Amino acid sequence: MARILITSAIPYINGIKHLGNLVGSQLPADLFARYMRARGHEVMFICATDEHGTPAELAAAKAGKPVAEYCAEMHAVQKGLSDGFGLSFDHFGRSSSERNHELTQHFAGKLWENGYIEEVTERQVYSQADGRFLPDRYIEGTCPNCGYEKARGDQCENCTKQLDPTDLINPRSAISGSTDLEVRETKHLYLRQSLLKDRLEAWIDSKTDWPVLTTSIARKWLHDGDGLRDRGITRDLDWGVPVRRGGEPWPGMEGKVFYVWFDAPIEYIAATAEWADAHGLGEPAWRRWWRTDEGADDVRYVQFMGKDNVPFHTLSFPATIMGSGEPWKLVDYIKSFNYLNYDGGQFSTSQGRGVFMDDALDLLPADYWRWWLLRNVPENADAEFTWEHFQATVNKDLADVLGNLASRVTKFCRSRFGEAVPEGGTTGAFEAALIARLDKRVRAYEDHMEAMEIRKAAAELRALWAEGNEFLQEAAPWAAFKEDPARAAATIRLAFNLIRFYAVISRPFIPDASARLMAALRCEDWTWPDDVNRALTVLPAGHAFEVPEVLFRKITDDEREAWRARFAGGRG
RNA sequence: GGGCCCGUAGCUCAAUUGGUCAGAGCAGAGCGCUCAUAACGCUUUGGUUGGGGGUUCGAGUCCCUCCGGGCCUACCA
Numbered sequence: 001m002a003r004i005l006i007t008s009a010i011p012y013i014n015g016i017k018h019l020g021n022l023v024g025s026q027l028p029a030d031l032f033a034r035y036m037r038a039r040g041h042e043v044m045f046i047c048a049t050d051e052h053g054t055p056a057e058l059a060a061a062k063a064g065k066p067v068a069e070y071c072a073e074m075h076a077v078q079k080g081l082s083d084g085f086g087l088s089f090d091h092f093g094r095s096s097s098e099r100n101h102e103l104t105q106h107f108a109g110k111l112w113e114n115g116y117i118e119e120v121t122e123r124q125v126y127s128q129a130d131g132r133f134l135p136d137r138y139i140e141g142t143c144p145n146c147g148y149e150k151a152r153g154d155q156c157e158n159c160t161k162q163l164d165p166t167d168l169i170n171p172r173s174a175i176s177g178s179t180d181l182e183v184r185e186t187k188h189l190y191l192r193q194s195l196l197k198d199r200l201e202a203w204i205d206s207k208t209d210w211p212v213l214t215t216s217i218a219r220k221w222l223h224d225g226d227g228l229r230d231r232g233i234t235r236d237l238d239w240g241v242p243v244r245r246g247g248e249p250w251p252g253m254e255g256k257v258f259y260v261w262f263d264a265p266i267e268y269i270a271a272t273a274e275w276a277d278a279h280g281l282g283e284p285a286w287r288r289w290w291r292t293d294e295g296a297d298d299v300r301y302v303q304f305m306g307k308d309n310v311p312f313h314t315l316s317f318p319a320t321i322m323g324s325g326e327p328w329k330l331v332d333y334i335k336s337f338n339y340l341n342y343d344g345g346q347f348s349t350s351q352g353r354g355v356f357m358d359d360a361l362d363l364l365p366a367d368y369w370r371w372w373l374l375r376n377v378p379e380n381a382d383a384e385f386t387w388e389h390f391q392a393t394v395n396k397d398l399a400d401v402l403g404n405l406a407s408r409v410t411k412f413c414r415s416r417f418g419e420a421v422p423e424g425g426t427t428g429a430f431e432a433a434l435i436a437r438l439d440k441r442v443r444a445y446e447d448h449m450e451a452m453e454i455r456k457a458a459a460e461l462r463a464l465w466a467e468g469n470e471f472l473q474e475a476a477p478w479a480a481f482k483e484d485p486a487r488a489a490a491t492i493r494l495a496f497n498l499i500r501f502y503a504v505i506s507r508p509f510i511p512d513a514s515a516r517l518m519a520a521l522r523c524e525d526w527t528w529p530d531d532v533n534r535a536l537t538v539l540p541a542g543h544a545f546e547v548p549e550v551l552f553r554k555i556t557d558d559e560r561e562a563w564r565a566r567f568a569g570g571r572g
Numbered sequence: 573g574g575g576c577c578c579g580u581a582g583c584u585c586a587a588u589u590g591g592u593c594a595g596a597g598c599a600g601a602g603c604g605c606u607c608a609u610a611a612c613g614c615u616u617u618g619g620u621u622g623g624g625g626g627u628u629c630g631a632g633u634c635c636c637u638c639c640g641g642g643c644c645u646a647c648c649a
Contacts, residue, residue, distance in 0.1 A: 012649055055648060124647095137648060154647085188647090216576050217644070224575075224645065232647050260649065311646070338577085338643075380585090381578055382642060389584070392598065400611055408608030415607080455585075459596075466597095466612095473613040478606070492607095550609055 003042045003298060005289050005329070006033045007268045009305035009313075010050040010095065013074050014059035016081065018356045019385065020340040020347040023373040024306035028335065028454055030087045031374055032302065034508035035449045037088075038528055044289050047082070048093035048271045049075045052240040053260040054135055058175060067239045071096060081357040085366045086511045091278065093271030095263055100270035101241045104263040107324055108233075109246030111191065116323035118190045118230065119252070125153070125165050129178030133186065133236040134165075138175055141168025187252055189243065190230040191262070193319035197228045200315055200322070203330070211379075213307055214336045218314035231316060233262040265317035269328070292327040302333045302452075310336050335452050338378035342385050343564070355385070355567050363563065367510040368394050368552070374509055375458040387564045391555040398510070402465045402502065403551035406517060408472065409495040410547040416481055417489060423541030425490030434471050434494075438464065439532040442505060449508070461506060468498050489541075496521065496545065497536040501529055513551055520548035 008029035011017050026047060033045035051071045060070035071094070079092050094100075111117045124133045139153035144167050152174070153165035165171060172179045193200070204218045222228050234243055240257025243250045269290050276286040288295030303313055313334055321328045340347065347354035360369050372390050375397070376383050413422065441464050448457035472495060477488035503517040504526055518524065522544055529535035539545075 014649090050649070053649060135647065155645095213577075213643095220575055220644070221646070229646065235647080259647070261647080264649085307643075308649080311644090312649095316646095341642095376584080383584090389598090393584090395609095396598070399609060404609055404611050406608095408611075410608095412607040459586080462597080469612050470614095472607080473605070476605075476607090481607095552609085554609065 001041055002036075002300060003289075004033075004036050004044070005272075005296075005299050005301040006036075006043060006045045007301075007303050008045075008047045008089075009303075009309045010048045010264055010267060011078060012053075012055065013049045013051040013071050013078075014055045015074070015349060016077065016356050016358050018342075018347040018349065018354050019360060019369065019373060020342070020354065021306075022085065022357060023340050023377055024337045025304045025309075026082070026087055027085070027370065027373055028337070028377055028452070029304035030085075030089075031454065031508050032304070032335075032449070032452060034088055034511065038504070038507060038526070039446075040528070043090070044272060044275075045088060045090045046093070046268055046271045046275070047087070047089045047091075048095055048267045049078055050260060050264045050267070051075070051094055051096040052237075052257065052263060053235075054132075054138065054237065057132075057237065057239050068096070081361070084361045085357065085370065088511075091271050091275035093267060093274040095260070095267040095270075097267075097270055097274055099273040099277070100263055100267045103270045103273070104241045104258055104266050105244040106246050107266055107320055108189070108244070108250075108258065108262075109248070110324040110326060111320065112245050114323055114325050116192045116195060116319075117233075118192050119187055120190050120232070121185055121187045123183045124186055124236070125171070125181050126184040127173045127176065127178055128180040128182070129176045130173050133184070134173055134175070134181070136163075136165050138173065139165045139168060139171050139181070140174045141171035144169055186236055188232050188256070189234045189253065191233045191316065191319060191323070192230050193316060193323075194228050194230050196319045196322055197222060200228070200318060203318065204314060207333075210334055211336055213338065214310055214314065214334045217307060217310040217336075221311050221315055228315065231261075233259045235259050261312050261316060262320070265312060266320070290329050292329055296329045299329060300333075301329050301331050302335065303331050304335050305337070307336050307338055310334070333452075338380070338382045340373075340376075340378050340383050340385055343387070343568075344384075353568070359567065364555075365512060367513045368398065368555075371398055371458075371510055374454055375462075377454045379453075379455055387560045391557075391560045394552070395554045397462055397465075398513075398552035399554045401462065401469065402506070402513075405465065405468045405472070405502075406499050406520075406548060406551055409492065409499060410520065410545065412478065413492050413496070413545075414547055416477075416485075417492065419545060419547070421493050421496050421539050421541055421543040421545065422489035423493070425484075425486035425488070425493075427490050427494060430475070431490075431494055434467065435532050435536065437467055438501070441467070442529060442532060445505065458509065461509065464505065465502060468495070468502065471495070471498070493539070493541060494536055496539050496543075500525075500539055501532070501535050504528060504535075516548055516551065520546045522546070 006029055009025040033043050036043045057067050060067035063070055075094050082092055125139055126133050136153035140150055142149050143151035155163055171181055201222050204215055234256050237257050241263050243253040243256045243258060272286040272289055289299055290296050305313060318330055321330055342354035372393050441460055445457055445460040448460055475491040477491040481488040499517060500521055500523055503514040507514040525538055
């Protein structure tokens with residue numbers, strides 16, 4: 001039994017996430033976690049809400065609430081939606097937790113001691129009306145290059161020129177529109193990750209099995225321009241982790257907080273500590289996952305994230321850990337994803353374009369979404385959600401291939417033999433051939449899951465389901481029943497076991513449907529089919545069952561069109 | 573501007589380090605079955621693998637170039 005630590009990129013707090021966010025990290029991480037648990041491994045699956053930063057403060061202000069209250073509410077909302085999608089986190093923490101405050105300050109203290117933090121006095125734009133320093137992109141003005149009037153302080157969206165806020169003509173706050181701006185001096189801490197460039201690069205180079213997407217982004221940042229740049233890790237905000245060196249105050253940094261991208265990855269560790277706290281466990285319970293000197297040496301650590309998060313996970317966070325000089329666990333494998341687009345464009349939180357997690361659960365049970373999203377997860381390139389494809393995939397795969405198989409077997413049995421697995425008859429070479437095919441496929445499925453080749457795993461799983469229909473067609477128990485009922489009984493008995501087999505292996509993808517199948521079979525034996533032959537004899541003759549409700553209903557053309565219209569934009 | 577990824581049958585995608593790899597699912601066509609959510613099974617029509625050039629005994633698979641699409645470019649996270 002292995003020990004596997006899994007973290008999903010932590011979703012930002014300022015609103016409900018859309019399906020693109022879900023499929024880019026949390027959902028595939030859940031698939032992997034569920035699979036590894038099913039194989040009997042010890043899994044620690046961690047996620048959290050990322051609660052600090054300017055957008056959180058602005059969202060809270062817009063909602064007319066104190067930021068702490070806003071974050072607490074949104075955390076509860078996101079937790080509820082995570083549960084709704086069946087995301088099986090061992091703990092869903094909060095980056096604003098006391099644990100994260102302590103750990104973030106601890107890391108900063110160690111980095112300072114080791115010379116990896118530098119104090120830098122810089123000039124930033126301050127807005128009197130907003131009472132805050134403005135990040136570059138929150139300053140708008142006229143582009144000096146092309147004259148576009150809504151250029152942002154970091155870049156002009158019209159001509160794509162990189163800008164400095166002070167370049168803008170007639171600069172104003174993007175928050176309030178105020179032009180009462182001034183440049184003030186302010187002191188900040190920089191993480192001197194450039195000092196760790198060689199170590200980081202050697203580390204990245206050693207990861208030859210990582211997705212190209214992951215390593216290419218990391219290398220780009222290592223070599224772009226003058227190489228890896230140092231990074232500001234503090235901000236002039238109220239909401240966040242106060243800047244301290246471990247337990248000590250940090251002279252000259254009063255009133256400042258750490259930058260979210262410094263404290264957010266540390267929350268992976270902190271959330272594991274939160275998990276231990278929530279379960280009344282002591283320090284060793286979580287440290288054995290994270291400290292290589294306290295048991296984490298044999299832990300395999302896998303991270304899931306969208307490509308936008310890769311630089312922070314391949315460089316900044318590892319730099320934080322390396323620079324601490326302490327034996328914290330570094331990630332072993334980073335599975336990164338491209339984006340999911342929506343019907344010809346991008347998902348847009350601001351425009352309400354696309355399907356959001358709450359909407360999705362409002363329309364259909366989680367398994368429909370899980371299946372489509374995972375089967376089409378943007379592994380190698382950006383993928384696209386269309387209602388036609390969603391309808392076609394779900395109806396065919398889930399309703400016709402899997403759901404209907406359960407219906408035809410259980411209903412046939414009920415009408416011919418009654419509501420118990422029939423007895424009599426024996427299996428022969430025909431069944432042995434089926435088992436051989438299933439064995440080959442389930443081993444391939446395992447290999448794909450182990451390698452996190454999600455699309456391939458989904459395709460193999462579907463092929464396994466299809467084997468059931470092929471077998472039934474060939475065995476034709478409805479025909480055999482007339483001349484040789486025992487023969488039909490043996491076929492149906494195997495078919496029942498086949499359904500259980502499918503429930504077990506499909507569970508990582510469609511956990512609710514698997515549970516309903518098992519409930520109908522009145523079975524609680526979720527043993528993984530290491531031995532397919534044995535797995536197909538779990539349900540004995542005489543075992544009572546119920547005919548399940550329709551496992552997956554079909555999506556109608558009318559629904560498809562109504563939903564397309566509803567989610568075209570203008571949510572709110 | 574720089575960097576990266578992609579462009580394979582109508583659609584969505586597969587093809588270990590170059591050597592039966594030109595495939596699967598869907599859609600289409602034909603046949604079969606009738607247990608089932610008008611579901612299932614079998615057979616079958618589709619591609620000179622974006623264009624051109626090159627390396628090689630042999631290239632979707634390597635190199636060059638052109639065309640087309642996407643992403644990233646560091647204080648929003």
